[in-house]
Amino acid sequence: MATGKKPPKPKKCKCCPERFIPRTSTQTVCSTKCAIQLAKQLSDRKKKHQEKLDRAAWNKRKDDVKPLKHWEDATQRVVNDYIRERDRDLPCISCGTWTTVQWEAGHFRSRGAASHLRYDEDNIHKQCHRCNAELSSNAIPYRAGLVVKIGSQRVEALENNNTPHRYTRDELKSIRMHFRAKLRALKLEAA
Structure with a gap:
């Protein structure tokens, strides 16, 4: 007799080409190794974005100083x-x-x-x-x-x-x- 729950659909890992069956609805990577790699990528993006914002603020301050x-x-x-x-x-x-x-x-x-x-x-x-x-x-x-x-x-x-x-x-x-x-x-x- 069926319980009414559908089995989870396989997803593609965000870091590697592997397909996996997620244990939770929010899981986006296949393994701990891929999770660490994804966290590094997100951290690098965040750093680059912050550097870009800092550069823009610096340029604005430089422009404000110019006569x-x-x-x-x-x-x-x-x-x-x-x-x-x-x-x-x-x-x-x-x-x-x-x-x-x-x-x-x-x-x-x-x-x-x-x-x-x-x-x-x-x-x-x-x-x-x-x-x-x-x-x-x-x-x-x-x-x-x-x-x-x-x-x-x-x-x-x-x-x-x-x-x-x-x-x-x-x-x-x-x-x-x-x-x-x-x-x-x-x-x-x-x-």
Whole structure:
């Protein structure tokens, strides 16, 4: 006469390819040797996970110690890369040359005079090294080229924008991510 209990189904051991009949419903390994091996694996995973968390916390602490200038410069590099890629097929906005030692992202209103516009796309355009560095942005021809490129209303809006703004780390991070995405999209279009 049957008692109504089903015999346990064979399971595959978590450590070795053996199949075994478990003595309890929670048994996952076939032997004590496999249980010790499984415990070591779980312990190693836990250690690696903790190391990863510790590294992340350390990097965050390191990032918190860095001055705001570090983040401004990192953001400016990404924005400048985007501007050079955006204006890749255009000449220097100031002098119109197609050849230079190095292409740069020149600001119409300098970062020193208008730091709140340092990441504004209307304020930054491709310039040759001579106009940007040697002629200090070559402002008069820059303005003329800017009027042709974006229109006089937007140029006047740039010139009249004197609202001060101090960027935070979070703002700089979001600006950096925004321009990285735009740069990636431009590079995909070009390919």
